[in-house]
Amino acid sequence: MQFRFTTALLLAAALGAVSAAQAQQPQAAKPAPAPLSAEQSDPLRMGWMQGSPPPIDKQVRWDDGSAFQFPQTRWAFSNEQALMPTATVRREGPASRLEVALRDDLDAVPFQTLDGQKLTWGEAFDAYYADGIIVLHKGKVVYERYAGALQPDGRHIAMSVTKSFVGTLALLLADEGKLDVNKTVASYVPELTDSGFGDATVQQVLDMRTAIEFDEEYTGTGLTDVARMTIAGGLAPAPADYDGPMDNYAFVQSIEKNGRHGGDFVYRTPNTNVAQWVIERVGGAPLAVQLAARIWKPMGMDQEATIIVDRIGTAFGGGGLNANLRDMARFGEMIRQGGMWNGKRILPESVARAILAKGDTKAFEATKYRGLEGGSYSSFWWHSGKGQTMAQGVFGQIIYIDPAAEMVIARFASNPVASNRDIHPITLPAFAALAAHLNR
Amino acid sequence: MQFRFTTALLLAAALGAVSAAQAQQPQAAKPAPAPLSAEQSDPLRMGWMQGSPPPIDKQVRWDDGSAFQFPQTRWAFSNEQALMPTATVRREGPASRLEVALRDDLDAVPFQTLDGQKLTWGEAFDAYYADGIIVLHKGKVVYERYAGALQPDGRHIAMSVTKSFVGTLALLLADEGKLDVNKTVASYVPELTDSGFGDATVQQVLDMRTAIEFDEEYTGTGLTDVARMTIAGGLAPAPADYDGPMDNYAFVQSIEKNGRHGGDFVYRTPNTNVAQWVIERVGGAPLAVQLAARIWKPMGMDQEATIIVDRIGTAFGGGGLNANLRDMARFGEMIRQGGMWNGKRILPESVARAILAKGDTKAFEATKYRGLEGGSYSSFWWHSGKGQTMAQGVFGQIIYIDPAAEMVIARFASNPVASNRDIHPITLPAFAALAAHLNR
Numbered sequence: 056m057q058f059r060f061t062t063a064l065l066l067a068a069a070l071g072a073v074s075a076a077q078a079q080q081p082q083a084a085k086p087a088p089a090p091l092s093a094e095q096s097d098p099l100r101m102g103w104m105q106g107s108p109p110p111i112d113k114q115v116r117w118d119d120g121s122a123f124q125f126p127q128t129r130w131a132f133s134n135e136q137a138l139m140p141t142a143t144v145r146r147e148g149p150a151s152r153l154e155v156a157l158r159d160d161l162d163a164v165p166f167q168t169l170d171g172q173k174l175t176w177g178e179a180f181d182a183y184y185a186d187g188i189i190v191l192h193k194g195k196v197v198y199e200r201y202a203g204a205l206q207p208d209g210r211h212i213a214m215s216v217t218k219s220f221v222g223t224l225a226l227l228l229a230d231e232g233k234l235d236v237n238k239t240v241a242s243y244v245p246e247l248t249d250s251g252f253g254d255a256t257v258q259q260v261l262d263m264r265t266a267i268e269f270d271e272e273y274t275g276t277g278l279t280d281v282a283r284m285t286i287a288g289g290l291a292p293a294p295a296d297y298d299g300p301m302d303n304y305a306f307v308q309s310i311e312k313n314g315r316h317g318g319d320f321v322y323r324t325p326n327t328n329v330a331q332w333v334i335e336r337v338g339g340a341p342l343a344v345q346l347a348a349r350i351w352k353p354m355g356m357d358q359e360a361t362i363i364v365d366r367i368g369t370a371f372g373g374g375g376l377n378a379n380l381r382d383m384a385r386f387g388e389m390i391r392q393g394g395m396w397n398g399k400r401i402l403p404e405s406v407a408r409a410i411l412a413k414g415d416t417k418a419f420e421a422t423k424y425r426g427l428e429g430g431s432y433s434s435f436w437w438h439s440g441k442g443q444t445m446a447q448g449v450f451g452q453i454i455y456i457d458p459a460a461e462m463v464i465a466r467f468a469s470n471p472v473a474s475n476r477d478i479h480p481i482t483l484p485a486f487a488a489l490a491a492h493l494n495r
Numbered sequence: 496m497q498f499r500f501t502t503a504l505l506l507a508a509a510l511g512a513v514s515a516a517q518a519q520q521p522q523a524a525k526p527a528p529a530p531l532s533a534e535q536s537d538p539l540r541m542g543w544m545q546g547s548p549p550p551i552d553k554q555v556r557w558d559d560g561s562a563f564q565f566p567q568t569r570w571a572f573s574n575e576q577a578l579m580p581t582a583t584v585r586r587e588g589p590a591s592r593l594e595v596a597l598r599d600d601l602d603a604v605p606f607q608t609l610d611g612q613k614l615t616w617g618e619a620f621d622a623y624y625a626d627g628i629i630v631l632h633k634g635k636v637v638y639e640r641y642a643g644a645l646q647p648d649g650r651h652i653a654m655s656v657t658k659s660f661v662g663t664l665a666l667l668l669a670d671e672g673k674l675d676v677n678k679t680v681a682s683y684v685p686e687l688t689d690s691g692f693g694d695a696t697v698q699q700v701l702d703m704r705t706a707i708e709f710d711e712e713y714t715g716t717g718l719t720d721v722a723r724m725t726i727a728g729g730l731a732p733a734p735a736d737y738d739g740p741m742d743n744y745a746f747v748q749s750i751e752k753n754g755r756h757g758g759d760f761v762y763r764t765p766n767t768n769v770a771q772w773v774i775e776r777v778g779g780a781p782l783a784v785q786l787a788a789r790i791w792k793p794m795g796m797d798q799e800a801t802i803i804v805d806r807i808g809t810a811f812g813g814g815g816l817n818a819n820l821r822d823m824a825r826f827g828e829m830i831r832q833g834g835m836w837n838g839k840r841i842l843p844e845s846v847a848r849a850i851l852a853k854g855d856t857k858a859f860e861a862t863k864y865r866g867l868e869g870g871s872y873s874s875f876w877w878h879s880g881k882g883q884t885m886a887q888g889v890f891g892q893i894i895y896i897d898p899a900a901e902m903v904i905a906r907f908a909s910n911p912v913a914s915n916r917d918i919h920p921i922t923l924p925a926f927a928a929l930a931a932h933l934n935r
Contacts (some may be wrong), residue, residue, distance in 0.1 A: 076864045104808055107775035114807050117580070136801075137808050140557070142577050145648055149589040208585055335547035359799060361576075367554050368544055368577050442872050 067375035073313075090471035093181035096126035098204045103130035118292055125471040127451065132212045132469045133186060133204035135377050139289065139360035141371050142356045144351050144378075151355030151397050153381060156195040166488035169426060169480035179485040181479050183451050184470040186211055189384040191463040194392070194495045196384070203469070210377040211467035215449025217362070217376035218327045219410075220386075222435030224334050224345055225261055226406045234337045236261065237490060246304070251312035252329045259316045260326045261434045264418060266314030271323050284324065288375075289365040302365045303328050303373075320418045320432045324373040327435060331372035342370040354389060354396050356382040374448060383465035387454040390444070391463055411458060413438045424476065426483040439483075449473045453482065460490035530911035533621035536566035538644045543570035558732055563913040570891065572652045572909045573626060573644035575817050579729065581801035582783035582810050584791050584818075591837050593821055596635040606928035609920035610867060619925040623891050624910040625919050626651055629824040631903040632933045634832070636824070643909070648798060650817040651907035654888025657802070657816035658767045659850075660826075662875030664774050664785055665701055666846045674777045683773045686744070691752035693767045699756045700766045700773075701874045704858060706754030711763050724764065726844055728815075729805040734844030742805045743768050743813075760858045760872045764813040766873060769810035782810040794829060794836050796822040823905035827894040830884070851898060853878040864916065866923040879923075883890060889913045893922065899928035917923065 090096070099105075102113045115127045117138045118441030131138060141154040174182060186205040190198035205211050208365040228234035234243075236258040241248040243257070251267040252260065259265050269280050283299050285291045287306035300306040307325045331342055338345045343362050351360060360382070363375030385396065389408050394402035414433025424430065429440025437445040451468025453475070464486055470478055530536070533890070539545075542553045555567045557578045562571040571578060602617030614622060626645040630638035645651050668674035674683075680700060681693040691707040692700065692767040699705050709720050723739050725731045727746035740746040747765045771782055778785045783802050791800060803815030825836065830850050834842035854873025864870065869880025877885040891908025893915070903924055910918055 106810050107772060107781065108742060108807050116806055118806055136576075137580050137582050137804050140577050140579055141581075144652075147648060207524075208587060210583075302548060332547060341547065364577050366556055366558055367548050368574075369548050 093184045098130040107455040127467040130204045135212050139363050142364050144343045144360035145347040146356045147352045148150040150357040154195040158197045161198050164492045166484045184468050186467045188466045193461045213376040214374045214432040214452045216446040216448040216452045218435040219446030221372045251310045263326045268311040268313040288371045302367045303369045319421045387456050387463040426479045496508045515883045523724030533624045537686045546643040569909040570644045575652050579803050582804050584783045584800035585787040586796045587792045590797040591789045594635040598637045601638050604932045606924045624908050627820045628906045633901045653816040654892045656886040656888040656892045658875040661812045691750045695756040703766045705756050708751040708753040742807045743809045759861045767813040827896050827903040903928050
């Protein structure tokens with residue numbers, strides 16, 4: 056039962072890493088061997104966790120790190136609850152209406168990737184290793200497809216899409232006057248006073264513009280920052296000689312300051328854990344309970360959601376949400392509709408508008424994010440330069456809201472490549488072509 | 496993070512222990528110090544897992560064994576999913592109708608415990624440390640009450656009530672001709688050929704009449720059989736020097752034969768794990784999937800259920816089900832109604848009848864089970880000598896079906912005392928008094 060350390064390294068990706076280092080020197084160096092294709096890595100075909108019990112070479116486990124290794128991720132991402140403890144995000148009542156008007160002309164829609172490859176919408180599904188995609192146009196499901204280990208009534212890890220839910224709660228609490236985003240983190244969470252976050256404003260945290268000693272780099276070896284975050288969060292076992300923080304909040308407490316807050320956007324997951332801590336204090340309840348009360352129950356979500364928790368029950372707001380794909384589509388559509396869902400107000404219009412509005416584009420420029428030129432990052436939401444708002448998580452998770460095209464897309468995936476930076480060259484042109492086709 | 500070994504010992508209780516040893520020498524010896532009362536041990540009042548994060552002295556954890564220690568169990572039993580990995584038992588569609596006709600005259604119903612104490616129905620709630628009770632009379636909810644960490648839309652560990660669900664699936668597969676209960680275990684699970692279970696019939700396993708080298712005794716020290724079962728099942732961490740089985744099925748494979756099968760009923764949890772293995776082979780799907788397809792979905796259960804899984808995803812059919820209390824009441828009522836629920840057939844009438852029918856009373860006699868004189872145990876269901884059928888799990892879990900009284904009671908509890916043997920002196924007279932009152 057040796058803990059394979061690559062776990063923590065690969066897992067780091069799971070946190071949505073778009074580090075400054077990556078921005079400067081985009082993935083290059085030695086080319087990795089070509090991974091299995093989507094078809095070759097189909098988890099049912101590969102037999103992961105099939106059989107009672109599954110044979111040793113078909114097991115996907117938490118304790119040996121295999122749950123975070125491709126191609127095992129193609130099974131694990133749809134089954135995190137069976138690998139780790141989770142908090143429940145409760146739903147209630149009958150599932151809310153989600154109108155369906157499927158179209159059979161979409162698979163043939165052609166587009167060209169940013170790298171010049173010609174594909175169709177239908178072919179793109181495997182190209183980004185999708186486990187499920189739903190497209191809403193004018194509020195109706197026009198396309199829905201699943202693969203591998205994900206079923207229509209299942210759940211899939213949302214990775215850093217989780218962060219956008221945390222950001223939404225923050226905007227909501229601020230709108231209600233309960234949270235002042237211009238106050239410091241320490242004023243809400245005194246335990247963080249001596250950490251690097253203490254004198255940052257809540258807004259700087261929500262926009263990831265804090266200056267902290269944390270490198271969201273996952274290609275290093277040994278106990279990198281990301282490895283420590285992973286272990287602390289309970290996402291990976293602690294090596295025998297590990298003596299670092301053992302829960303999410305202890306981990307962010309251990310992070311020191313490094314420079315001046317308020318500079319450029321730099322993607323660092325611990326900001327979200329800090330925002331979650333503030334929200335739990337201000338809202339007076341754990342993240343899962345607030346998500347249930349504010350979103351899952353009022354929206355009539357189809358399925359409960361779960362969030363991975365650490366060893367003392369703190370949810371991993373940075374990336375631990377496991378949700379149903381239709382529910383992700385519902386959430387995106389509710390925001391597109393200005394906070395309304397099936398005639399019921401879920402979010403104040405001002406909150407929905409804030410989510411849909413671009414933030415500080417100058418602070419985003421240095422990321423040199425291909426396909427998102429002219430975009431921004433604010434309150435844990437991404438904005439393209441062309442009017443779309445996105446929640447995104449590594450390995451291909453995305454909620455894509457295109458108000459001009461009246462289109463919302465939710466996608467879960469288990470791509471062998473972590474960063475959406477490397478998946479977007481297919482994703483963004485595909486989504487744009489679909490929008491154009493639906494509205495022509 | 497030292498593993499307190501008492502965990503495994505206390506936990507053993509969680510498996511429903513009614514060992515032969517206990518039968519011969521009923522609980523006595525040195526009297527334990529009086530535990531906290533229900534009121535004193537109220538988990539909200541005690542503050543377990545409250546705060547973000549909960550302070551050290553308010554944490555309930557898997558890795559230090561506190562999740563299985565009273566009074567922490569008063570919180571943990573309603574929150575197992577946040578402590579351990581779980582498989583999902585899916586539901587679908589709107590929750591099925593459960594008629595409510597609450598009565599306010601029940602709390603005052605008086606009765607006398609088997610030990611001569613005078614209590615009322617209302618007082619009994621705390622006397623057995625109930626977390627929730629529902630009473631159905633003629634199919635309608637006449638009483639419903641929750642306490643502590645359990646809410647109407649929550650889940651609670653069912654402990655060995657789980658076994659009765661496994662038994663029900665076995666009866667169903669047998670009724671459909673897919674399972675021949677007179678065949679040997681080895682004929683369905685060749686991996687068990689060389690174990691103590693290999694030449695037992697499936698029926699002997701379902702009735703716990705196998706002769707195996709396993710002592711369901713939880714007062715021992717060190718690596719007792721029960722401690723090993725607990726560790727293998729992932730319910731407790733493995734001590735550093737442990738080199739025994741590390742999953743549920745490997746554990747039952749390691750159990751040797753001890754005598755002749757077909758003797759008296761002796762309560763030994765591994766029988767259920769073996770039956771589960773047979774059922775997963777015959778039914779071609781994991782326990783959670785079969786429960787969803789056969790019971791949770793067709794019955795329109797209110798909430799998903801979860802089952803604790805070991806490190807390779809095998810459910811703990813011996814006691815790991817976490818379910819909603821109303822759903823437990825629905826299940827009991829469905830059986831009382833001969834397999835029908837809201838006009839829909841869930842189980843063949845023959846299966847429901849088999850569950851309601853007493854088994855071999857002679858094989859049960861030696862247990863000397865106070866209050867269940869003249870009763871029996873068959874296909875993982877308990878029968879009193881007076882016509883009631885019960886699913887029961889330690890620390891006070893029970894589904895109680897009284898056909899003559901047209902009454903079904905479901906109760907979850909977190910009693911400091913493990914064995915229902917010691918809780919029944921209150922439970923059985925209370926339930927009998929309520930039945931008489933409802934039908935007078």
